[in-house]
Amino acid sequence: MVAPAVPEIYEEEDIFAAVDARTESLQHLRELGPPDLVYLVKQPKASTSRQAGVYHHVTGIDASSSASLAAYVNTLTYSPLDKTHKVVSGIYCCYNAFSHLDMRVEVKIPGSLESYCIDERGDKRVATEALWLETFLCGVLRAYSYADDGSGDAIRKIVGVRRFNPVTNTEMEHKFLDAAEKLFFLGRQLSSDPETQVPNTVSNHLTSGLLKYIYTTGRYASGINLFEKLRTRDVEVSSLLARVLTMADEEVQAVRLLYDALQDVPMDYALLDCQAAFCQSKGEGEMALECAKRAVTAAPSEFSTWARLAEVYVDMEQWDLALLTLNSCPMFTYQDKDAPRMPQPSRILLPILSESVLDEIDEGQPKQGDPHDSVHPSLRKLHASSYQGTFLKAYNLLTRIAAAIGWDQLLKIRSEVFVMEEEYRTERQQAPKGRPASTIGSAANVAAGNSEEAAQQPQETISEVASDSTTPNGLDEAHNIERPEQSMASEVIKSGSDDPDPSHMAYTQFKDKRLCERWLDNLFMVLYEDLRIYTIWRTEMAQYRQQAMEYKKSATEWEILGELAERLHHFDEAIEAYQSCLAIRFSPKAMRGQLKLYEKKNDTRSMLSALIKLIAWQYRWYSEFSPELLFLIRRLIEEEGAVKVRSIVQATNLPQTVLDLTHQYCQLCATFRSSGSDA
Structure with missing residues (x-):
């Protein structure tokens, strides 16, 4: 297999600054850790006086021992692009997310090899076999986590990362699954996907990586064998086994397994969610609904259970209940993957692999120093494109509803289920003196688990988004897109700041309404902005076509x-x-x-x-x-x-x-x- 070219990021003045920066960042790592760092020291062949540091990042290298990492460093000693310098030493750094240690291998060329690990305080420790096993497993999981989906988004995030397939044959697969089996019940130490609030046995980066591997490669028998063995130790693993059986088209076996497991743990939310997803896939909305409701009861503070329930309501076209359920979703601050924080390099060399040269790809690409593409400000300010984690999934649900029933109908249902600012102000003015509007919070009955962090997301406030009426090419407001009226934020009502009177009352007009969470109000405004720009684009396109213009x-x-x-x-x-x-x-x-x-x-x-x-x-x-x-x-x-x-x-x-x-x-x-x- 042809290996990708080697990118080179140079440090000519301050050698080892990148390694020091990695050491300093260890205490801040919360996920699987950054890609592996490979740092080489080069010097001219004719002189030993001046040295330079050169590094790149890499994923997918076998990190099961110091020898395998040293072997990778040795493959870099000869560079066809630089025949005037030689590599005199190298350091390979690979993060162990289980023990929060950075495993390091120092290679002197020619000569010695030293392996050790660095803890979060920067102190050296002995690298044991147990630590190498953990590091190997982390390396495979990182390779899948940091891999690109084909769109180039992951590649653009970090400059100069070589990405290799960590499992290239059945022997390596056996090694990977054996390590996963030994360390499976420590998986919750690795954190989890951003939609999961509390990592547990079946929801963490280890289980996510295993499922992604099985789904990608189609190695269902290997996955079923692994989870069958683990299920004998903990019945909760049944949800993972059921998912693999479903992937393998063994649906009858999966249904029986779910039924049997739920007899033992009837309120396991992962099993209930798996059951709901299966019923959904078969178009059995009523059955999916009951499973999803039980899953919410079992795990009311998890986003995934509420999101599943909202999905089921969308499938059943119960739009009002879908909105109310969406409003009850607990939202979490997005935790991005650990990325390397490197000092400013002297220069960067990004060579092209000759085997990958294709004219169609290279033609028309902007050259270094060329001006960037012009992009209209209104297109740059579409905040939905930056959503991640729970906010992305919630926005996808909202757009599904809008696509199914239209914007106007969505606004109508929104005003029917949520307290709108105008009606609240009107009702408050008409209310007898001494009865505070602040107690409307009791009528709103906002679901438990809504995180205060939701309001801290890097989103525009309602007023900021609503006030932006910039449109491409000077067109007026988008045709047929009504600006959404602002709802009463639950934070405002519950604060009681409008009226300090402690007496209680409930407005009859609001007795069946809820207060809209601020994050959901923001999503409505962001959706409005998306629809507005989309409508302007399509209107302009139609006008240009009518006039036979490009x-x-x-x-x-x-x-x-x-x-x-x-x-x-x-x-x-x-x-x-x-x-x-x-x-x-x-x-x-x-x-x-x-x-x-x-x-x-x-x-x-x-x-x-x-x-x-x-x-x-x-x-x-x-x-x-x-x-x-x-x-x-x-x-x-x-x-x-x-x-x-x-x-x-x-x-x-x-x-x-x-x-x-x-x-x-x-x-x-x-x-x-x-x-x-x-x-």
Whole structure:
């Protein structure tokens, strides 16, 4: 398999500053840790007086021993790009998230090897076999966590990261699953996805990584075998086993397992959620509803249970209950992945792997020093594009409702279930003196678990978003998009600041209404802004077509408009924008969006054409491994057979070196004996 090129980030004045910065950051790490750091010291071959530090980051390297990490450092001693310098030493740093230690291997070339670990205080400790086992498992999980989905978003976040596939054969898989089995019940120490408030046995980064591995590779038998063994030690693992059985199309067995497990632990929310998801997938709304309600009762402070209940109400088209449930979701501050905090480098060298060179990708790309694409301010200020974690999932639910019933109907239902500011003010003025509006909080009965952190998210306030009426090309307000009226924020009412009188009353007009959480009010305003810009875009497009004029946007603007349409569930319009972007220059995000169109049409030839370009682009930026792209190749092989897939790839009129990169993904499927790989 062709290895990606090696990016080089130089420190010519202050050697080891990057290693020191990593040491200082250890006490702040809360997740799986940053990618591994590889630091080399170079000096001219003709002189020993002047040395320079060169580093890059990497994921997916076997970190099961000091020898395997030293072997990686040794592969870097010869550089075809720099024949005047030699590597005299190297340090490999790999984070152990279980024990919160940074495992390090120092290599002197030629000569000695020293391995040790650094704790959060910067002190040296002995690296034991048990610590290496933990480090190896963390390394595999990080490789999946930091992998790119094909859109290039993860690649752009950190400069100069080489991404390798951590599990390339069945022997390495056995090693990975064996480590996962030994350390499984320590998994909660690794934190969890941002939608989970409290990591537990079945919701943490270890279980997420295991499920992603099984889903990506289709190694269902290995996953079932692992979770069967673990289930004998803790019945809660049944929810993970049931999910793998469902993936493997063993649905009868999965249903029986869920039934039996719920006899033992009837209020396990993970099992109930799994049951609700299965009923949802079968269109059994009423059954899913009962399971989702029980899951909320079992875990009222978890976002996932409330979100599932809201999803079920959306599926059943009970829009008012969906909104009320969404309003009750506990929202958590988004915790991003641990990223390296490095000092300013002297220079950065980003070489191109010759095997990944493809004219279609390189043509039209902005050169260094070229001005950036012009992007209209109104497109830059679309805050929904930056949502993550619970806020992203809540926004997706809100946009689903809006797409199903329309904006006007959504506003009508909103005013029917939530107390609006205007009616509250009117009612308060008419209320007899001495009866405070502050007690409306009792009528609102806001669900438990709403976090105060929700209001601290980096969102625009309602007034700031609402006051922004900037529109592209000077058009007025978007046609037929009514600005949402402000609701009464629960924080304002519950504070009682308007009226300090302690007597209690409930307005009859509000007895069936709730107070809208501020974060949800913000989502309505952000959705309004999305819809407004989308409507202006479509109106402008129609006007230009009527006049037989070309509608011009920059590539970045088309990319943003494609994302906007996709967020609002306007699939055809999203594809149109992505195609306009690709007509100007290659964009992995736009190509990934267009790939969804080919998936929808079951167009195998076009899918493979898009995948070849995405895989080549990934290699261009030092990534030989994308789980999502591997999954798509595997699924095509399952449906069409490996011979047909390879034949279509080979028949593509592109350089052989580029085609070989895709063949490597196909070979991986053959190595794991994926369905269809022998046909």
